Every structure is written in structure tokens, then in C-alpha cells.
Amino acid sequence: MHLARWLFGLGFVLTALLASAQPTTLTILTHDSFSLDKNLIAQFERQSGIRLRFLKGGDAGEMLNKAILSKGAPIADVIYGFDNTLLSRALQADILQPYRSPELSALRPELLLDQTFRAAPVDFGYVALNYDRAYFKDKPLPERFADLASPEFARLLVVQNPASSSPGLAFLLATVAAFGEDGYLDFWENLRKNGVRVVGGWSDAYYTHFTRAGGDRPLVVSYSTSPAAELYYSEAKPKPSEPPTANLFLPRSSFFQVEYVGILKGTRNLRAAQRFVDWLLSRPAQENIPTQMWVYPARREARLPEVFRFAAVPPEPARLAPQQIAQHRERWIREWTQVVVQGQSAEAVRARR
């Protein structure tokens, strides 16, 4: 009898605790690199009466997979941070509902890639190779993209797994654009033999394996704005006049990336979600994005911070048509996995196509 009473009490307490969640909370699923000024968020919460809760779901690809897997019982109201390389996966999985924000007209028209208005562009940037200047002080830098696979630069590069990371995928696509459908696998096979290191996501690569963070890899796949960010966050006194890292703009090694926000189907807070999207595209939030997430705002008239003069735009970024990405992305990732992670030869993988 004691047991029954005990169980009843336990059940009661648990139900009470689980039910005590706040009703007007808006949940936003983001990638791990998401960041906005706390004051700005607090201001939005005060004005709108909506409480924001940010749910970090891993790197962009992993985060999107979580949203797709929880389709029908969405884990959030809004998803932010999937990019143009993943856009078609998000659209095909049919997890987003259309919303035509009035702010869209103020955004750069070339970013509006989704004609169904389910994904709204928030920011853009360039995935690019970065290097540690101190390491390369008296050593030559690679000059061509293919040099990365030459013995001179063995065991210097860390990249992200394109299956789970959006900069990783962007870099893979850059290699497809640069070396072609057939050549990209050979390039990666050579990279593997040359000791490239593959990690799960951007923050792991940049903050753990890059030499700037105490790792052993002076070359990393990151963003064209990362050197500017290094300077911005530098704690050295006096502040150095130049960033400790720099972009390595090898021809066609950078990739144009646009990040999107979308409202997840099945949300119970549609109005609040729409207000949040409007706010994310509004000028105050857009002007906060550059120094928080180190990408360019999608809004035309948003001003860039001064430190962005250190953020160079790559001269010839690689480009692939969105349809081409949508059509072949999964196969490229699969083949990449077979060559780089599973250690098969490029030839054998091509033979099984």
C-alpha cells in the first residue's frame, strides 16, 4: 500500500512539474554558432511579450536533421541557420510553412533563392580557408587549391565533415566546383593520404584543432570574416593592428553561403513566430549580426561595423547552381564519406556509381 501511495505521489509531482512550462515561449532551433546581443533580445522580449528560448541543435546539418526527424511534433517553432547548401533538403522534407514577411523587400534580392517563401535569408558570407600567420611566418603558403594535397603541406589542414556541418559541406561543394565531378574525389583521396583531419563541426575545428586555439593544424576551413573576428576579440594590449590569422583565398576554394530562417510546420505560436522573423530581418537585429555571428547582413541598408574592413571578399568564389546542389548533394556526401572517412579509393567509388 505504501508503494501505491508513493507511486501516485511521484506521478503527481512529475505531471505538475512538466506542465509548469510557460505558455508564451517561442522556441528557436539554431546551430551551435548562433549568437545575438543579450540586451537586444531582452528588448524584443519586453516589447513583444514573447519569451525567446534558443535551442542549440549541433552544427547546421545535424540541426536540420533533428528538425526533419521530429517532423509532425516539431521541437521548435522557428529554425534558423540552415544554408543554401541545405536549403533544398529543408524544402523537400516539407517542414517549413510559407511566410511572406514585409521585411523581405528590404533584403538583397540575390539572396531570395526560395520562391515559395518558406525560407527567408538572414545573412550571407563566404566559407574560406584560414591560416595561422605565426605558423606561416617563414614558410611558403599553398598557391593553388591542389597544393593542399602535396606533401609540403601534409597534416596541416583540418576540415569539417560535410555530412554534419554546413561549412564542411560548402567546402566540399567548392572542391566539386574546382575539380569537377570526377576530379574532386581524387583531390580528396590525396588530401586523406596527406593527413587531412576531419571533425564534426565548425566550432570543434576552429576552437580545438586550429593552432590559434592550441591545436596542431595551422590551416582550417572557416569564414572570410574570421580574421576580423580574431582582431575584434583580441585581448592583447595594445590591440594589434593586424589580425593574427588571414584568409587563404586560393582560386575557387571559397564558397558563397546564405543562411535562412523558417517557421516550422505545426507550431502553435504562428503569430509570435512571424513577429520573430520580422524582427530578425529588421535593421537593429541585422546590424547586430556582423559582430555576433561574423557574417554579412541580408538587409541592404544595414551598416557594417568598422572592423569589417579586415574582412575581405574572396576574388573568385566557387559557385554551383542551386538545382545542381539539390540534385547531387546526397551522392557527393556519400562518395566523400566513402573516400575520406571509410578510406576507399576514388576509383573504386566512381566505379560503383
Next chain:
Amino acid sequence: MQTPRTSRPLLNLPGWLGLPVLLFLALALFYPLGRILVLGFTEGLPVALTNPYYGLRLAWSLAYGLGSSLLCVGLALPLAYAFRYRFPGRDFLLGFSTVPFVLPTLVVAMGFLSLVGPKGVLGLNLYGTAWVLFWASLLYNLGLVLRPLVALLPALQTPLAAARTLGASPLRAYWRVGVPLLLPALLSGGSLVFLYSFTSFGVPLLLGGPRWATLEVETYYALAQRLAFPEATALVLMQLAVTLVVLTGYLRLQERLALGIGGYGSPLPLAPRQAVGLALLVWGFFLVLYSPLWNLLWRAFERPAAWLSVWNSPDFTPGSLALFNTLGFAGLALLLVLPLGVLYAYAVWRGYRLLDGLGLLPLMVSPVAIGLGYLLAYPGWRGSLLILIAAYALLSYPLLGRALLPALRAMPKGVVEAARVLGAGPWRRFVRVEWPLVQKAAFSGMALALAAIMGEFGATLTLQRPEWATLSLAIYERLGRPGALPFYEAVVLAVVLMGLSMALLALLERGFRQRGEF
């Protein structure tokens, strides 16, 4: 004369008792596994079989399972002979040897990382090597082989002595009598270790890196990173085929083993000097074997700031939420585990043979496969808490059931009969007579089930929503992140989780003597 066997009606009393369990198994195990079989055979296997890489993964998983079981058996045998003697701390060590088995995988993995990982204190980085995986397997499973052996050895004395009396030389006696008697125990222990290592997930995921991924880890990668359902199911199929073969063998051996051997003989006396020598040797071995765990405790106090920051860290799941989730989910799952476990034990006790074997199945299927099966079978329920709770209940109710069963079987029949004769109805009998008699075993079984739920990692990771992070997931999230603080926060959470499991085990040990079959 042969009497025709009257087949009993399917729904007699044990049938009714077992029905809810069967229903639950059908929904929570067979249907999802069926979906895996269908997708695996139609789409997955052609893809997986043409990819030589998966053959390599299977080969490594087999090698890991086989190597682990050989290692455990090879070390357990001489240790068991040492444990025949009385030496200081003998009982404690023997009791402790099965404790790691119920420690959450993430705790054990954290222990290794803190000792021999990239940030380890030894300055020796074994991360990504096979050595660390075999060590971990030994730490986990040694007790599983050791304890039955220690119980068995005294029973060998009489037959061995008989063989000697009949004129056999010591060697011959051992070879012809001792070894055959030991063999079933060694094989059954070995196959149990094989099953656990072959399907292991958390340790290879965290310590092995991509190079030493088991099939279970590879399944998770295929699913979480690429959403490649067919490939993932094919991997599950490969694993299932091996598991079923070994499991069948194991159950056969168990039946043979159940005969005849019972209880621990009292240890043999030893001269004080020899006892001390033996103690030093055995203690030294266990101290080294368990050093990752001691080290984890030590490192948790290296950076006191982590004990404060972990509860409210802005970048990760706060420890408070993870603790709340862990306890809450375990509590909710218990609401299912309790009726399922009790009904299962009662139905089997009353003679429902079919359920006996079926009910054990959840202990042997892989949690990642369960998670994958749910995602396939109940797409509409993806991301609902019910699915996770059902998985927890499925994976842990057999622990309660198996703990309860020996207690039920040991119940004096006369007492129950007397209650019936004196006019007590079934419910009243249960509450006033039977329950008090098996209460202790039930509590220890519940503790075991709860410990398993709180440390569960594979199914949680597959079925998770970010806001449901349990302690295991909160640890996983902090690993591989920049800086020292996340690492120390992970250590703190691992120690908290270890503390919770140990507290439950203390509860478990209270009823230890009534626990029989594992």
C-alpha cells in the same frame, strides 16, 4: 503409455497476466524491428553489401567482441583462483567487481578521457586506439565472468578429488574433469561479454574515433549525420544476425548451468604473509583496472569553478535541466517498468514459458536499433516524450522482472496456500502475503532498472530532442568542445551521474542475496 498432451488454452491466468507484456513487446519491439527488417532487406542490404567498408566494420565488431571475451575469460580464470583464498578486502573486491557493469557508459568513457585522453593527466594519449577500448571492455565485463567462476570453483573440489582417488594424475584429473565442468561457465560468461562488447556504443563512440567504430556506432553515424535510413537498417540487420546466433547459444548454456551449482563456498584460509602478498597482487590489479574511475573522482575536484558553472552554463544544456530530465524520465519510465516487470515475473512464475525467452530479448537488442525502429515505425510520434519513455521501459523492465523471478520462485508455497484457504482473494493475497515476501527483490530490481535508465545513452541520443538532454547527453554535448571548462563540467556531470547510480546500487545491494539470475 503415452498420455496426449493437452495444450493449455492460450488465455489462462498466466496468459492474462502476460498479455499486457506481450502487447507492449509487440508495439515497442516487434513492430519496429519488423520495419527495420523490411527496409533493411529491400533497400539497405544491397547498398551495404556492395560497400566493402561495412564488411570491415562487421569484422572489427566481431574482433572486438571476441577479443574482449577472450581477454575477460583469460584474466577472470586466474583471478577466480586467487579469490578462493581469504585475504584482506577479498569480499569488497568481489562485490565491487560487478559495479562498473551498471555504471553509465558515458561515466566510464569520461574516466578514460580524463586519464588517458587528449587532455588526460598521464600525458599518454590513448584516444583513438584499440587498447583503450579493450581496457574499457575489461573494466566493464570482468565481474560478469569472475563472479560466477568464484561461485563455481569450490564445487569442483569434490569431483576433482574423486578423480584423484580413482587414480588420475592431477593434470589428467583437471583436464578430464575440471575443464569440462568449467567450460559451460567460461563459454556462457564469454558469450555474454561478446554480446555486450559487440553491440557497445558509448565507449567506441567516445574513445575510438571513426577508425574503431562498431556497427552500432556506424548505425548512429548513418542516421544522425546523413539520415541514411536504409543503410542504418542494413547495419542493424547485420548486427542482429550475429547477436541472435550468440544469444541462442548463451541461453542454451544458461539452461545447462542452472543445474547443480549454488552459493559461494567459504574462502580457504591462508598464512598471514601469503595473504598479504596475494592481497597486494589482486588489489594492485584492480586499482590499475579501475584507475579511470578513481581519476575521474580526483579530477572533478581539480577545478571547483566547474561545480558552480555547470548548473547554469549558457552555451550548453544546464546541469540542472539535465538532472531534472534524468530523474523525471526515470520516474515516468518507472510507471511503465513497474507493471511490466511485475506482470512479466508473475506470468513466467506461473508457467508462461513463451514469455520467458521473449521477455529477455530487450536486454539483447541494441538501443540505437530500438531508436531507429521507433523513428521508422511511428513517424507521427517522432519527437514525442512517450516514445522515449517506451524505449526506456522496454530496455529496463526485464531487469526488474529477472530480479523478481527468483524471489517468487523461492516463496514458500504453503504460505500462499494458507492465505487462500483462509479466504483471502487474489488481490488481498498479493498485497498482504506475496508482496511483503518479494518486496526486497522488487526494490533491488527497480534500482537496477532505474540505474539502467539514468545511464542510457544510445536510444536517448537517437530519439533525443535537444531540450530533453539527460545527464548522459549533457556530458556528450560538452565533450570535444573548446576550452578546459566544458571538459571539467563534463567531469562534474559524470561524477553526479556516477553518484546517482551508486546510490541506487546501495539500495540494490540491500536485496542482493535474493537476486539470482542476471
